[in-house]
Amino acid sequence: MKERMQGLREASLRAITDCASAELLENLRVKYLGKKGELTAILRQMGQLSAEERPAMGQMANQLRADIEAAIERRRTELSAQLLEQKLERETLDVTMPGVKNRLGHKHPMYNVLDQIKDIFIGMGFEIEDGPEVELAEYNFTKLNIDEGHPSRDWTDTFYFTEDSSILLRTQTSPMQIHAMEHRKPPIRILAPGRVYRKDEVDATHSPMFHQIEGLVVDKGVTMSDLKATLNLVVEKIYGKGTVTRFRPHHFPFTEPSCELDIQCHKCGGKGCPTCKGEGWIEVLGAGMVHPKVLSGCGIDPDVYSGWAFGMGLERLALGEYKITDMRLIFENDVRFLEQF
């Protein structure tokens, strides 16, 4: 009996080790350990043994069962690992093939820049203001201290809807200053971006429709010092920390004193190069203290309140930001252009 068990041990363990599939392994389990299996058949013969032999043989049989079971389990684990291995091999992909994309749309480059600027100003307590493009000459010019007879009022410069030149397409976002001062009470901090129109033929740097951004602050104790501090910060946010600025006197009818803000040319560091036309400086925006006449014209007492305002062109900013060489691209809206931003 002992020899039979030894024989079964050797045969079964070998068969199990050689077994090639989970199915065959199950067959082996039945064959060796099943109710009609070989080990059972050996155990059935235990009755024939003497009482002295039985415990030792029983223990040996149990050991054999345990070993066969362990071998089957081991083999099963091996086989499933192999199977998984094969499956993974089969499923292997060429990862260099293209991904399946859900194409996202693109914001227009100019509005990318505009949103960046809106965010800067909102962070400083500004609200965004929207206003009409078909505008009264009174708002676009008169209330901004731009007299009758001023060249910008010419029909060669401004688009008009009425023979008496009273209704026009706004030539600047500055009338938004007037609207804001008329329907708000100080403190006022607004940013008014929008479309403006001038009679310029289309070329690489001109368009009859373009965009400006107007900013206005009116409060008690607002000074030119405040204007400088705010605009310096804005310019630093747009052009990066450490941007060198210079404020230069200029003239706008609706601000006094007026200024233009230049930044030192980032390309040549102020030495003069083609980008800055040799000047070392690039003009960025116009600004100034709101003219007291403009304040009082809007019902704000200039003895109590003061304010500052600025205006800048959006196209030029976007062109500079993205190194776009021709303004026409902005309004052509070629998908191959839009996709780049």
Added chain:
Amino acid sequence: MKLSRKWLTEFVDLSLAECGDREFAERMSVSGSKVESTEDLSQTMHGVVAGRILSLEKHPNSDHMLVAQLDVGGAEPVQICTGAWNVHAGDLVPVALHNSLLPGGVKITKGKLRGVLSDGMLCSLKELDLSTHDYAYGVIKAAAILGDYHPLDPAKPSIPANIQPGDKIYGKVIAARVKSVANAGVNLWRCALDTGRGEAETVSDCQNLHEGDLTAYDTGKDRICSLADLRAEQAEFPHCIPDGIFIMYEDVQPGTDLRSLLGRDDHVVEFEITPNRPDCLCMIGLARETAVTFGKELKLHTPVVQAKAGGDINELAKIVVEEPELCPRYTARMVRNVKIAPSPDWMRERIRNAGMRPINNIVDITNYVMIEYGQPMHAFDFSCVDEREIHVRRAREGEVIRTLDGTERKLSTNMLCICDTHKPVGVAGVMGGENSEIVGDTAMVLFESANFNGPSIRRTATALGMRTDASSRYEKGLDPENTYKAVQRACELIELLGAGEVVEGVIDVYPNRTEPTVLELQPERINALLGTSVSREAMEKILLDLGFTLEDGLVHVPSWRADVSHYSDLAEEVARFYGYNEIPTEFTGSVSTCGGFTPEQQCEREIGAVCRSLGLDEIITYSFISPSYYDKIRLPADAPERDSLRILNPLGEDTSIMRTTVLPSMLEILTKNYNVRNKAAALYEIGRIYRKRPDGLADEPKIVSIGAYGPELNFFVLKGWVEELAESLDISPLRFEAERNNPSYHPGRCAKVYAGERCLGVLGQIHPAVAENYGVDAELYCAELLFEALLELRGGVPVYSPLPRFPSITRDISVVCGREIPVGELKDCILRSGGATLADCSLFDVYTGHHVAAGQKSVAFSLTMRSEDQTLTDEHAEETVKKVLKALETRFGAVMR
């Protein structure tokens, strides 16, 4: 405005050595006079010297070239080949040496011309960027050299090829050979001639004569004939041209650098002067700014006029200003015995460096004074002024004048003119008339130094389309106090140049003297505006330096500063010279506002974000369109959208009306993309349309405009976008109604979209006829949604609804019904009839064809059922399906398939 640094030193002691261009530009710019550019004229020309021609030989390999040996100041002569025939041995000429630079950027290097070394170039006036206005004697006249004769018709020459000295050409004109040529003064040449019958000697003003030349000699007039004398065409004598090298009659030694002679040893600074500062459009104005900027003294000069001519202008002329509103001041002086001549070098040089051209002494003086004082002046030939009366009046109906540029101008009655008793002799402040032009024999000149109304001059100049140096100054409004000083200066210069005799007296019509503006100096207020603490004394110093005067704390504004009328203007003056960049940079305002977007702006941003997540690219289109675009999108003639705001002065038809629909803008961009062969485009714009309002202004509602084409596109993709958009704004339920009557869209593929009773807009495939109008052979899809409606219907903050606790079960049903029945209605019917447990119903198939009768379709839905308080059984499901099927049959006659 161009400023000569050399000239500037006459007023301010600021040399180039003390302050280079860069520092000058920087400091002037930050004190308010913006410098556009600086130019070192000496860098624009170098290596050009005076040279004396030592000898002149014929070029061995060319019939029309000469080889000159020149003394250019060095030890050895320099050899240069030239094609010009107007030079002679002994002439002084400009020589561009090897490695020299000419104005305009032309570089000259040595080289071989037809095998002969040429070590540079001889220059013409033009090559030096000059003209005969700069050097009147530089006019070149050419004789007809018979050796250069090329008959127009080779078969019929009018001069025989073998003509010999003495042969008759016509009349008294015979052929004669030049035996020798010698200079006989400025542009005069003494020639010894072999006339075939003997010898003759004559003096010619033609420059192209050389020993051995055969010429046409008029024995009657004792003159060597020019082409004009022979009535010959240029083509007959191709090398006898009135052009050539500039022969100089100047007192300079060979080798002298010509830059100093020509005034190119100067630096020119170009300023951008803002329109409020016309006082800076002249030397004195800029000198004043320079003096204050650099803390230097401003040296001004008061003109002194001798007026020794006798007589008095008041006896010789009468001036009547009929329009004092348009001509606040008219000042005049008179000059007799005028001698028209070129003005001296120094004056020509200054005029050139200021960007103008010298003409003659009288004209140059008026321009010089304009550049120096900023006061435009005009000089009339007074003998052309009828009855010696000047009337300043509006033009009369139908009056015309030929202006100095030779153009006939029709005048209108709102134009101010300078007239005599009969006719206009000038357009006030714009340009003089040809009828009173200063010409060679002008003997009596009236200098006008007047002040005109700026806007009036601007309107006139614009209407006549002639913006001149004078009008562009006048239009900004000039200082009436300046006219007298300027006319005095002009007369002083007349006497200095010896250009004529100034007549005693000044006519000065100045009925309403302008009173100076007086302002209170409020230092605390100025400091409060600027955020500075500048002392009163410092402010006063700045103002005094600028020419303001102070009296009892009051500031008297100088007459040339009409732009200063308010304390804030004084603040700017203080700030400019205190330094804009010295003003402290501090947040002084109290930030008491909370920034942010309005709900409307937020909604707009959200819509944009959703559009982009759907794959749409943002576009920006023009707000104006062409009226013909309404035809392109097939709007009927009576469509209300055609009633657009019309721009009265558009750039062109294509941008002449304000759009009342965004559709043409979108279609134009789709077309552009299609035309450049982009395979697909999916675009959006949140843009305004402009609806006329009774008050003449516009309602400007925003439209969400979507447009697309491409291989994967169809109506339902577009509809999906609209649905996603609405869903993201929590607008539901949506209802789509077939729209057959929108002329721009495909009648079978267009829908209006509703939320409740509110129409949100329209979507669909563009009508093929419209696509064809745009030249697009593809299906275009567009949607136009009203932003306001989306904003209004937008859902609020979402409220959580509990997640289902029990599983759902689904049942698919398939029914056959009439083909015309909309799936949307079937679905509505299912949802209504299914009872409380029917949670959802979705379409998964529509089928026509095999096994389905003609006119019928098979529609399959998947029904989802769920209860909130139990797990549903098959019985529940069957019950719901039964109810649904029954309803479908009753309502639509649809039967289970």
